[in-house]
Amino acid sequence: MAQHFLLSKKYRDISEYELSRFTENDWFDYFRNIRFGGLDKSICPRCGAIDAHYFFKAQKRWRCKHCHRYFSIKSGTVWADSKLPLSKIAFIVEKFCSAANGISALRVSANANVQYKTAWVALHKLRESIIRTNQLSKLKGEVHVDGGHFGGKPRSGQFRHKAKPEEIAAKIKLGKSQGARRSRGTRANYERKKKNRRIVMVAREVVPGLGGTKTAVFLSSTENDKAAKYIADNFIESGSLVRTDENSAYSSYSARFTHETVEHSKEYSTIDGVNNNQAESYFSRLRRCEYGVTHQMQARYMWDYANEMAWREDSRWKTAKEKFDDLLFRTLSTGLTRWWRGYWQGYRRRDEMLIA
Known part of the structure; x- marks a missing residue:
């Protein structure tokens, strides 16, 4: 190995x-x-x-x-x-x-x-x-694009619901944890946390055997077609192979690129190998930073943290x-x-x- x-x-x-x-x-x-x-x-x-x-x-x-x-x-x-x-x-x-x-x-x-x-x-x-x-040229070849929620995580409620036997059996069958769900948090707590929630959108150029080699990140209020169009217009070269999830924000990509999608509600990767795993790899690093290092990210500075993680992803093959x-x-x-x-x-x- x-x-x-x-x-x-x-x-x-x-x-x-x-x-x-x-x-x-x-x-x-x-x-x-x-x-x-x-x-x-x-x-x-x-x-x-x-x-x-x-x-x-x-x-x-x-x-x-x-x-x-x-x-x-x-x-x-x-x-x-x-x-x-x-x-x-x-x-x-x-x-x-x-x-x-x-x-x-x-x-x-x-x-x-x-x-x-x-x-x-x-x-x-x-x-x-x-x-x-950062002096990013347009991404080309295979490009993975996706968006993820960061910041503004509402807390769960105070009490734990007692799980029913049939629910526990169903979870065991699926290989999931048997823990009971907690009660929902208050509406006031949800609205307060939601103010700090943002979408970090990422586009990564992928080289076979090396993974993502060039990363561009963006901050948006929602994962919408306007944000997706901005990324396509300014950061992806025409004719590239672009892979996204099933979100309707990327529906216009089919007219400009070779567009392939994976339906994440059903699978991580299609039977033919279509995925946007390099975008998910970036989100994994950013989430570890949010949960384990900073513990929170203010919306005002979230783009700064996002660019830091992009630099870490792109320089992971460099020596110390x-x-x-x-x-x-x-x-x-x-x-x-x-x-x-x-x-x-x-x-x-x-x-x-x-x-x-």
């Missing part, structure tokens, strides 16, 4: 233990290599000049030879104005990359010895970097160092954060990223 990639020596090309032995000067050179592509020259974030700018070793700052502005390794990045040392930034990035289903701000706060507020904003800066550096370098480069090349500067002072993103 072939060994899983995550268990292989190839994956473990860098570790938290090795990174913990780096000094602050080592991290300074590491960040320079990632951001500027070497130690000889640097790029002024103000005027964009590439040169061997004047370097002040004691301050670890440069002065541009062209516009005469001072800048540091963090200037013009999502880490600008942050007081975190480079070693802690690298530690947070490594923790983020090594977690299969995401990591909570509370865990990062404890492990990195920073305030919860600092950890919360740092993790969201990583998610923003992923979103703003490749993921670490990729995410670190994204944070250093995104520019100033648009959504998380002054978050705890009230400067917050007010709108959701809904497509329909």
Whole structure:
């Protein structure tokens, strides 16, 4: 039996233990290599000049030879104005990359010895970097599209109904749990939770033998034809093989693509092998994040979490160092954060990223 990639020596090309032995000067050179592509020259974030700018070793700052502005390794990045040392930034990035289903701000706060507020904003800066550096071309070939409910799960009622003997027998016959159903929750509870419920829609390009290799995610209020049309118009190449479930929102796909469907109320896959399992695979990871890591997702930031899981899905075949370098480069090349500067002072993103 072939060994899983995550268990292989190839994956473990860098570790938290090795990174913990780096000094602050080592991290300074590491960040320079990632951001500027070497130690000889640097790029002024103000005027964009590439040169061997004047370097002040004691301050670890440069002065541009062209516009005469001072800048540091963090200037013009999502880490600008942050007081975190480079070693802690690298530690947070490594923790983020090594977690299969995401990591909570509370865990990062404890492990990195920073305030919860600092950890919360740092993790969201990583998610923003992923979103703003995504350069998705149109999906082609075989594409799996689906939508799933996230957030706003109403609680069950207080009491358990006593199961009837015939109901237990029927469950045993189907191989299901014998537990009795709980009573329904209150209407007020249902309406309160429903306000935070959204549909995460996903489109994944599938390569035989590798699974999903390119993932695009969207946030919608419902799984409707308007949202499905937006995905088809902007993210799927004409003539592709598109596989969905039986939802009527995708009925227009037959006119534009080779459209195959699977009726999930009856089966996971048809007898001919038609399925949209790669979309379901993505939802599985996102649900594990929602239930086991974050425990809830605000509708305002649900798209951020959805993009994080898309990045994790698409980079699952990368080694630990490749993921670490990729995410670190994204944070250093995104520019100033648009959504998380002054978050705890009230400067917050007010709108959701809904497509329909």
